[in-house]
Amino acid sequence: xxxxxxxxxxxxxxxxxxxxxxxxxxxxxxxxxxxxxxxxxxxxxxxxxxxxxxxxxxxxxxxxxxxxxxxxxxxxxxxxxxxxxxxxxxxxxxxxxxxxxxxxxxxxxxxxxxxxxxxxxxxxxxxxxxxxxxxxxxxxxxxxxxxxxxxxxxxxxxxxxxxxxxxxxxxxxxxxxxxxxxxxxxxxxxxxxxxxxxxxxxxxxxxxxxxxxxxxxxxxxxxxxxxxxxxxxxxxx
Numbered sequence: 070x071x072x073x074x075x076x077x078x079x080x081x082x083x084x085x086x087x088x089x090x091x092x093x094x095x096x097x098x099x100x101x102x103x104x105x106x107x108x109x110x111x112x113x114x115x116x117x118x119x120x121x122x123x124x125x126x127x128x129x130x131x132x133x134x135x136x137x138x139x140x141x142x143x144x145x146x147x148x149x150x151x152x153x154x155x156x157x158x159x160x161x162x163x164x165x166x167x168x169x170x171x172x173x174x175x176x177x178x179x180x181x182x183x184x185x186x187x188x189x190x191x192x193x194x195x196x197x198x199x200x201x202x203x204x205x206x207x208x209x210x211x212x213x214x215x216x217x218x219x220x221x222x223x224x225x226x227x228x229x230x231x232x233x234x235x236x237x238x239x240x241x242x243x244x245x246x247x248x249x250x251x252x253x254x255x256x257x258x259x260x261x262x263x264x265x266x267x268x269x270x271x272x273x274x275x276x277x278x279x280x281x282x283x284x285x286x287x288x289x290x291x292x293x294x295x296x297x298x299x300x301x302x303x304x305x306x
Contacts (some may be wrong), residue, residue, distance in 0.1 A: 104119070117145070145158070198212070204230050217247060235252065271286070
């Protein structure tokens with residue numbers, strides 16, 4: 070997601086997530102998917118988000134254990150682990166064999182544990198830290214982004230979560246197509262496992278993205294330590 074001008078920072082090592090840069094997420098993913106959503110359609114091909122990574126599939130094609138069987142308007146039928154599922158465009162991901170966010174492996178192969186004040190994250194096979202959580206009690210998929218000043222999401226995701234983002238403060242956002250409007254607001258109840266924060270600054274922008282960026286409006290409330298493929302967040306306040 071592009072950064073609002075004067076609000077979100079842009080460090081050189083920020084994960085490549087938006088626009089064409091999303092293809093960087095396609096490498097080194099597990100062979101069998103746990104979370105799949107139908108994000109869009111390009112002609113006779115479906116854009117699926119498999120364990121957080123976007124893939125385009127034609128009828129009969131398969132990727133990461135997901136096979137596209139049918140496209141019908143806003144619905145895509147897929148086969149996952151011998152199970153036939155119907156996915157609706159823009160709906161929340163379907164999960165097959167996914168572990169809870171608070172313990173065990175997440176869809177990307179990462180792990181998350183917590184003790185109410187402490188969260189331990191394990192890196193996925195792509196090196197990024199992704200974890201299941203919730204905003205306002207509704208499930209979301211987070212990607213830790215220490216380069217983002219705030220929790221950041223698309224308008225589509227904000228609508229799914231029932232956020233009144235249009236009532237937020239309007240800010241400017243630099244995108245690949247030029248300056249675009251975005252909205253800054255405070256979101257209650259951002260939760261990972263048993264750790265829940267309130268009144269977390271959030272930016273909602275126009276560009277589609279498969280995850281919610283877990284930026285510093287959440288991370289700054291923790292002491293953060295990374296050791297290899299493990300990240301520990303110890304709550305400060």
